[in-house]
Amino acid sequence: MEGKANAHLLAFLGKAFGVAKSLVSLESGELNRQKRVRIRRPTRLPEELGIAARPA
Template sequence: MSLFYQWQAEDLVLTCHLQPKASKDEFAGEHGEAIKIRIKAAPIEGKANAALIAFLAKQFGVSKRDIEVISGELNRHKRVRVSQPKKIPEALAAVLLMNENPL
């Protein structure tokens, strides 16, 4: 069982390992007990966090206000809440949909 996510009612909490200044925005597999996410933005003045929020909002079919960095704001290792995701990204579907809260 993967430990990088947890369902809390209808919200999804992800433990993420962020790699800023990547060549493209993408999920990049698991990194220990976190999901690795590559983001093009540099970790300067909150740009990487803003890009992460925009990327996750698009991937889960929600607005940016439905994504919240709940810990690790200034760290590569973060916990992020996705409020009531509308879809599951193809890159995570196999792992997330086999558990207790499929969409």
């Protein structure tokens, strides 16, 4: 049961950042509320973050 919430979180973040689930990983905090997540090669940044993408 514990892993289901983490799996949903990673899937949600993958969708939000426009990447496959395989490019999102939980670095730490598997059993804690605070988590460190790595998102590799995001194709977009969610507006809610308030971060503007750097021009290429």
